[in-house]
Amino acid sequence: MAGPMKMRATLSGGVTDVRVLMTHPMETGQRKDPDGKLVPLHFIQNVTLKVNGKTVVESQISQGISRNPVFTFRIKGGAKGDRIEVSWIDNHGETNQTETAVA
Amino acid sequence: MKRIFLIAMLVAPLALADPTPQDVQKLMQRDFHARGQAGMDRVVQDGLQRLCTESRDNPPAGAAKAIEADQMKTIVFPEGSLMGDWKRGESIAQNGRGLQWTDKPGDAAGGSCYNCHQISPQEASFGTLGPSLRQFGKLRGNGQEIQRYVYGKIYNAKAYNLCSQMPRLGLSGTLTEEQIRDLVALLLDAGSPVNQ
Amino acid sequence: MKKFLGFFCVVAGAAFCNSLPAQDAKKEIQRYQRMIAEGSPVELFELQGEELWKKPQGPNKVSLEKCDLGLGAGVVKGAYAGLPRYFKDADRVMDLETRLLHCMVTLQGRKREEAAARVFGSADRPSEMESLSAYIAAQSRGMKMAPGLSHPKEKEAYAMGRAVYFHRAGAWDFSCASCHGEEGKRIRMQDLPVLYKPEHARPVVSTWPAYRVSTSQLVTLQWRMNNCYQQMRMPEPDFGSDTTVALILFLTATGKGEPYRGPGTKR
Numbered sequence: 291m292a293g294p295m296k297m298r299a300t301l302s303g304g305v306t307d308v309r310v311l312m313t314h315p316m317e318t319g320q321r322k323d324p325d326g327k328l329v330p331l332h333f334i335q336n337v338t339l340k341v342n343g344k345t346v347v348e349s350q351i352s353q354g355i356s357r358n359p360v361f362t363f364r365i366k367g368g369a370k371g372d373r374i375e376v377s378w379i380d381n382h383g384e385t386n387q388t389e390t391a392v393a
Numbered sequence: 394m395k396r397i398f399l400i401a402m403l404v405a406p407l408a409l410a411d412p413t414p415q416d417v418q419k420l421m422q423r424d425f426h427a428r429g430q431a432g433m434d435r436v437v438q439d440g441l442q443r444l445c446t447e448s449r450d451n452p453p454a455g456a457a458k459a460i461e462a463d464q465m466k467t468i469v470f471p472e473g474s475l476m477g478d479w480k481r482g483e484s485i486a487q488n489g490r491g492l493q494w495t496d497k498p499g500d501a502a503g504g505s506c507y508n509c510h511q512i513s514p515q516e517a518s519f520g521t522l523g524p525s526l527r528q529f530g531k532l533r534g535n536g537q538e539i540q541r542y543v544y545g546k547i548y549n550a551k552a553y554n555l556c557s558q559m560p561r562l563g564l565s566g567t568l569t570e571e572q573i574r575d576l577v578a579l580l581l582d583a584g585s586p587v588n589q
Numbered sequence: 590m591k592k593f594l595g596f597f598c599v600v601a602g603a604a605f606c607n608s609l610p611a612q613d614a615k616k617e618i619q620r621y622q623r624m625i626a627e628g629s630p631v632e633l634f635e636l637q638g639e640e641l642w643k644k645p646q647g648p649n650k651v652s653l654e655k656c657d658l659g660l661g662a663g664v665v666k667g668a669y670a671g672l673p674r675y676f677k678d679a680d681r682v683m684d685l686e687t688r689l690l691h692c693m694v695t696l697q698g699r700k701r702e703e704a705a706a707r708v709f710g711s712a713d714r715p716s717e718m719e720s721l722s723a724y725i726a727a728q729s730r731g732m733k734m735a736p737g738l739s740h741p742k743e744k745e746a747y748a749m750g751r752a753v754y755f756h757r758a759g760a761w762d763f764s765c766a767s768c769h770g771e772e773g774k775r776i777r778m779q780d781l782p783v784l785y786k787p788e789h790a791r792p793v794v795s796t797w798p799a800y801r802v803s804t805s806q807l808v809t810l811q812w813r814m815n816n817c818y819q820q821m822r823m824p825e826p827d828f829g830s831d832t833t834v835a836l837i838l839f840l841t842a843t844g845k846g847e848p849y850r851g852p853g854t855k856r
Contacts, residue, residue, distance in 0.1 A: 294636045313633050315713060357712065357805045358630035412752040420749065421758070424830035431824040435759045442757040446764070449755060492760050492822045508776050520776045522768065551762075558770075560761035560822075567760070 295388040299374045306368035306392055308339070310361050310376045318353045333381055339363055340375040368392055414438060414446045429494035441551055450556035457555040464552035468545045468563065471570045475540040475577050482579030483586070486512055491567050502567050504547070504576060509559070512579065513586040523559065530581035531588040543577045629854040631723060631800035634715060634807045638724025641717055647697030656692035658685070658725065659737075669729035670849050673746070673838040674737030682737070682746040684837045686811045687829035689721050708828050709812050712805035719807040722798045723852045730851040734794055736841040743838070746831070750839025753832060754785060760822040765836070767821075779856075790844035796853030803856055810837050 293313025300307050312334065319331030331353060339347035347363060361376075370392055377387030412420075421436045441460055444452050452460075488503020490496050506512060509522035533539050546553055548563030562568045568576075579585050642665075643652050658668035659676070673684040679691055686708070693704040710716035737743040757764040768776055769784045782789035798809040814833045818826055826833050 294633050296632055296636060311630055311633055313630075356802075358633065360630065412749050414752075414756060417749070417752050417756045418758070420753075420832055421756075421826075424827050424832040425818075425824045426827060428825040431760075431819075431822065433824055435823055438756075438758050442762055445762075446755060446757045450766075493819050494825060495819060518778050520774070520778075522771075522774050522776060522781075558763070558767045560763075565760045565822075 295376075295386050297374065297376055297388045297390045299372075299390050299392045301368055301370055301392050304367060306365040306372070306374075308363040308365065308374055308376070310363075310388065312359050312361070312378060312386070314358065314378075314380065316353060316355055316357045316359065331381060334359070334378045335381050337361065337376065337378045340373075340377075341365065341368065342373050343375075414443050430492065430496065430498040431494040441555065445556035448556070452555055461552055461555050464549050464555075464561075465545070468548045468552060469570075470541065470544060471574065475544045475574055476535070476582060477571060477574030477576075477578045479575065479578040479582045479585035479587075481572075482575035482577075483513060485568070485572050485575055486579060487516075492565065501572075504562055504568055504572070505560075506576070514589065515586060526580055526587060529587055530583065530585065533581075535581035535583065540577055540581060543580055544573055547573050547576055629800055629852075630805075631807065631852045631854055634720050634723035634800065635727045635852065636724075637715065638720035638722070638727075641721050642724055647693065647699040649696065649698035651697055653689070653692050653696060653721070655696060656689070658688055665725055665728040667729055667732050669726045670732040670734050672736060673743075673834055673841060675740040675742050680742075681831070682740075682742050682834055682838060684810065684829070684834050685722055685725060686718055686809060687834055689718060689725075690829055705828055709815070710806065715807055718811075719798070719809055722809045723800075723807050726798055726849070726852050729849045732849050734841060734845050734847050734849055736838055736845060738842055738845075746835040746838045747842055749831070750835035750837070750842075751785070753836050754839060758823065759818075763821040763823075765817070784840055785843060787843055790840055791847035792844075794841050794844035795847045795850045796855070799853035799855045801855050807852070808855075810840075 295310065295312050297308065297310040299309075314334050315332055316334065317329050317332040319328065321329045323329050333353040333355070334351055337347075337349045337351060338345060339349075346365065351359075372392040373389060374392060375387060375389045377385060379385045418436060418438055422433065425433065425436055427433050438446065441464070444456060444460065485503050486506035488501075489505045489508060490500070491502020491505075496502070507516060507519045509520045511519040511521075511525040511527055514527065529543075530539075542553075546559075547568070549561045550557045550559035551561055560567065563570075563573055580587055582588070641653075643654060645652050655662045657663075657676075657678075658665065659671045659674050660666075660668050669685060672688070673682050675682050676688065676691075678695075683691065690701070690704055690708075693699045694701050697704075707716050708718045710719050738747060754765045754769075757767070764770075765784070768774070768781050772783055774781050782793050784790050784793065797813070798807055800806075801808050811828055811833060814826060814836055815828075818824075
């Protein structure tokens with residue numbers, strides 16, 4: 291069960307600023323729990339950004355990214371009301387996504 | 394005269410008397426609970442803690458001298474050499490564990506020395522609550538007298554400065570005799586990084 | 590592309606950014622600090638807290654939405670800025686967490702032991718108290734800190750909080766002032782604010798509770814008091830006890846007048 295995800299998209303000076311917060315443990319697979327056992331690898335692998343249904347960014351990220359990552363994307367142009375969708379899939383196959391309109 | 398007396402009576406109760414250390418202790422005895430190795434005996438102030446609290450760490454000279462002399466009597470100096478192994482001393486100085494309710498009783502504790510002091514030059518992460526100990530032995534030599542001073546200070550810092558913020562690491566049972574000797578070496582041994 | 594790399598670098602960490610010249614690196618760190626303040630993970634805790642606030646729980650199957658945080662039943666906007674304060678129904682001074690626990694017990698019918706069983710959470714699982722604290726505190730963003738200081742019990746708690754601050758005890762003879770008593774000092778590499786001085790207390794009280802990046806946890810003032818006493822080699826204070834509330838009132842009062850910046854983000 292993926293934790294909450296929150297996104298804000300604002301248009302200013304011809305550039306759309308997208309800021310998205312994700313809940314994810316982003317385990318590197320190198321950390322030991324209090325009992326000394328290795329915590330298994332669990333991290334977001336792909337992050338996809340769509341504008342009005344069209345994919346504009348496909349990124350592959352690694353376990354080097356910190357827990358509960360915050361991503362920003364800047365898109366040239368765009369208009370108020372454009373539909374922005376960000377989704378992710380992790381190495382367990384778990385997914386989450388969120389959608390917002392450009393304000 | 395009567396009017397002044399009446400006004401004084403009116404003003405007095407409005408000025409809230411500050412809680413005394415006894416008041417605070419009573420509240421803590423009600424509000425705290427033992428956990429792990431941290432028992433409720435720790436909430437009971439000893440005379441030193443009481444005096445330093447009352448005087449906001451600025452005790453009257455006479456009382457300070459007398460209690461410092463008392464504290465000096467608590468120091469147990471080991472037989473033979475007071476200098477141990479500075480390499481072990483460095484680990485002890487780095488170690489911030491011991492006496493907390495999260496620490497396992499019986500596990501080796503550290504002195505948390507770097508929390509407050511600069512010690513070895515290669516350690517950049519040091520606190521400034523206490524003076525820098527760089528070059529300590531280089532500046533003062535490492536004869537019997539200075540060894541005794543360093544050992545005593547670590548065992549019970551209050552014997553030298555009554556309201557010092559430095560914990561009584563020997564008296565509290567935080568560090569063993571061997572550990573304190575290792576710290577003495579860290580500060581005084583000519584080969585220690587402190588004195589390079 | 591370079592701009593995207595720049596942002597990506599900042600999020601991903603310095604290891605990926607060795608190729609950036611030193612000037613760029615410094616600017617990126619500053620930009621990172623601004624970004625982390627604006628888009629801090631702390632917002633996620635605020636969202637979770639809002640959900641919990643509205644969730645029916647306990648034998649009475651009600652939410653916390655009728656909880657009176659000092660401004661009337663259910664009024665959350667501005668409530669945190671007025672805490673700690675005296676509450677007539679409990680006849681004592683309470684801080685946010687004490688009051689939340691009170692409402693869990695009185696409104697939701699939960700047993701105190703159950704509601705207080707896990708007040709401090711973990712990186713994987715924040716506690717209810719942590720998420721709720723983030724949500725309620727966020728509703729006072731921009732408002733001046735104004736804890737209660739007029740009721741006799743509030744005055745008493747303030748005086749007690751100040752006395753506790755300077756009270757030396759425990760296996761290491763520490764008081765709060767042992768570390769937080771002198772200007773310009775630090776413990777290891779952590780600067781120590783002198784919390785009985787308004788200019789030091791103001792930036793502190795206006796940024797708690799906070800998201801702690803190093804442990805990925807939302808830390809609250811009750812947690813801060815608890816963790817301090819642990820490191821002071823004292824036994825454990827009861828959650829929401831008069832001692833902790835008095836201390837929190839003393840600190841908040843010393844920082845009063847400062848606009849609340851909202852739940853903060855710390856190292």
